[in-house]
Amino acid sequence: MRPRAGVACVLPLALAGCQGWQSALDPQGPQARSLADIIWVFTGVAVAVWVLVAVALAAALLRRRAEPPDPLSRAPDRERAMGYAVGGCVALTLVVILALTGYSYATQKELFSTHEGRITILLTGHQFWWDVRYEDPAPSRVFSTANEIHIPVGEPVRIKLEASDVIHSFWVPSLLGKQDLIPGRQNLVRLQADRPGVYRGQCAEFCGWQHAHMSLLVVAHPREEFEAWRDAQLASAAPPSTDEQKEGQRVFLSNPCMTCHTVRGTSAGAVAGPDLTHLASRRMLGAGMLPLTRGNLAAWVVDAPGVKPGVHMPSIKLEPHELHPLLAYLEGLK
Template sequence: MTFKPFAAPTALLALGACVGRQSVLDPAGRDANTLLTLFAVMLAGLIVLWLAVNGMMLFFNKISTRHYDESTARKLIVGGGIVLPTLVIAALLAWGLSIMPDQRAPGDGLRIKVTGEQWWWRVEYWPEGAATPIVAANEIRLPVDARTEFNLTSAYVIHSFWIPALGGKMDMFPGRETMISLEPTEAGTFRGQCAEFCGASHAQMAFDVVTLPQDDFDVWLAAEAAPAMATDGAQAQRGAEVFLAEGCGACHAVRGTEAVGQVGPDLTHVGSRKSLGAGVLEPTIANIADWIAHTDDLKPEVEMPAYTDMPEDDLMALATYLKGLK
């Protein structure tokens, strides 16, 4: 075998990709830590089995070449090839199953219902005792050191809800509700993703996850429940008129206005979100305008029509209005 002196440094550099806001090896939640421990223990068990089986093969083929009678050989084969792997795998399975129920433990009060759409995420916050939800889209915010329960479903096809840095994944089915709970342990911004192929824009179905200290989360949730606060100015006012005139309110809701549509994402506070189009673009005015005019190019087979013929002045005014919705 040829020795490659640069293999180890290259491997160390590759490990740098194992950190970040969408890495299972850089956990920021209690559940993600559990899964990383599970992975490490399973890997250790695999190494034990590999060393034991291959060590025996090496020993009896290269080191100890004396003849063994049939009874001894049978004991070695059964013990090393069947009994040892069975015991190790059974122990790993029993331990792994014992720690998994925490992934479905009840929440501490807050529930979030997430519906997988084509291709975006409908998000509804249900604080304890609430009669109606606080509706958002394509972004989730969570309190740190509190367990939040997620009720998951899908509108059309199977999706899979996954925030690698916070915990495991859970499939989402049309007409059925599944549940998972997560408990972040660090404040920060992370990335979630649909982990089940769901169509043409599956790879562009992401969402940002912001974890906040409990007090900061409470302040944010109260602001999220309030009507939209649009930016003042003639251009933003013109954008609000364009929004209603073009019929955007038939699909999108902006609380506090005449727009009450339920087909597309809720835009009440779209200007304060960290991404546009379910993780496709940064939410700048230029990108919002580009999204409105070229939606189908940026996200294939999306249901929102592209406004390619909208006058440039109206387009920029509409983008300014949407960016100002805080």
């Protein structure tokens, strides 16, 4: 295959990346849709301008040239016509640029308008995971989870963005554009999904070794399903039922796990790592790095830095007979 044909075959493949659960060109919410509109309008206008300029340039280069005129002779009509052409083009450029600026400004103003939502989430970025706290006027209805945001479909959700260590950036391409999480200040965004589904988000500001593996999922449910999920998350952890799980809880509480993690309903209440109260109800492990399975969980518990170098969870030395009970306990945290 000739090189050019090879390139021509491979390039369309890249377009396959424009669909799926993480694509700004496949908007699933009003914010993403207005951003996608901006992308298309700007691209369209820029392409049109480029084509016009290229055509004019080609015409100037290719046209047959007359004899060079006498430098001393003047043709006032011709010069005036040229003046109008250049002036017209400058005016047109100005109009296009001002129109695009105005359009972009109006969209952004709408995009970043902050309002009180029925649901407010405090999203805190850590190296390299997301803490998701559902706020509520009633303190008993506040809870935390990690790396998974659940929202009701068709309802704007207000998200407060904070960071605990370095600057991160929240980006769910299918639902909204990027917004930074900055230590010491709070940014606000609105998140809305029009269709139930799972959307992937990604940290979009380089934040350290595992920046690439700092992702999160946004799960959009119908309203009743969302309320059921929220009530389930509000509950304390299910007490261990089998003997193995009881032993696992003892291992959890007597090892360093409880120095960093919270399991509501037990004496573990630290906030340096993700809240594990309903760990087994989540889809992914290690901020969207691995699917949550028993094998992955075992690898993670025993040797997190081996799975995700640079992660702040140290490797834990467990006795061989302690691992399986601990896994059984963690898997029971539905």
